[in-house]
Amino acid sequence: MKRRRFIKTGILAPFAVASAAPDMRGVKRAIGNPLVISTWKHGLAANETAMRILQNGGSCLDAVEAGARVPEADPTVSSVGYGGIPDRDGHVTLDASIMDADGNAGAVAFLEGIKHPVSVARLVMEKTKHVMLVGEGAKKFALAQGFKEENLLTEEARRTWLKKNKKSVFPGETPNGKSHDTIAILAQDKDGKLAGACTTSGWGNKMRGRVGDSPIIGAGLYVDNDVGAAGATGLGEEVIKTVGSFLVVELMRQGYEPDEACLEALQRILHRHRNTVRFSVAYIALRKDGKTGSASILNGFKYALYRDGKNILQPTEGIIK
Ligand code: SD4
16 A cells, blocks of 8 residues: 555655566466465475465465464474474574565564464564564563463473583584474465465574574565565574575566576575585575475475475475585
8 A cells, every 4th residue: 555655656656666677577476376385394284274274265464374383383393483492591582574465574583482473473563563573572562462471492392402502503404304494484365465474493502682584574584465475494694694585586576587586595695605505595485476486505405385286395406415
């Protein structure tokens, strides 16, 4: 609505026209064929829940929120919500963000004791004038909205923490494929509208107070309903420094295919490190015509794609072998 108002007002009209890249003209919005794409194996279960909502005529926003809540509640997913590996001081601290088709956004960071940060992020978006709440303030808001305070530290996560304490686990390092599990989830509904969400407990044994890319709009998640959506997983610091998901969407606006856009965004990271890295970052992308893509720095990244009645886990070949 705001955008339409801009276009109507004479002074800002040239700006609004200039921001609509000509390359997107040939790309039509996919209508009538809902799809969901999300990171990692736990994305399969998240996609199932999200797709059920889309098939029942639900909105893409409801779909991504419900999808993200699945690994948040699953104690076996060690980098999201309940069961997440704690920070250096033994506390589980959570980051999440959400964006809708109108460009609205909500996020929470460094949130403790609340199992579903993605739902708190949605309420920040819908019930406040703000985009992001952190720490104590985020928790106070969540409690005021009726969320229950819970202990999110499972025995399993505590044992992992004790074993690895003093030794940080980089998200993206893949010693056993279990150290990184953030979910970024993007959906397109039957009207072709896009939404996305991202939720994580971040880097195991991170410094207390550390916030990653997942709740930073443009870094861990970005949605532009005119162009497409993108989400990130892996070493958040690198994603933040390159404004990764925003970059992927902007590259699609310039005419890059979704795969190419993800690849180019990762090349920016590799370039800064002279192509020598010991961490990984991966992106997933969804263009408004329903075309999807992904890329990863290292091998081992998989994403779940639910479309045309099939929910399939797809491997992504790493740039660095
Ligand atoms: C972070 N990007 O906090 C998240 C972690 C992650 O797979 O994606 N792990 O840096």
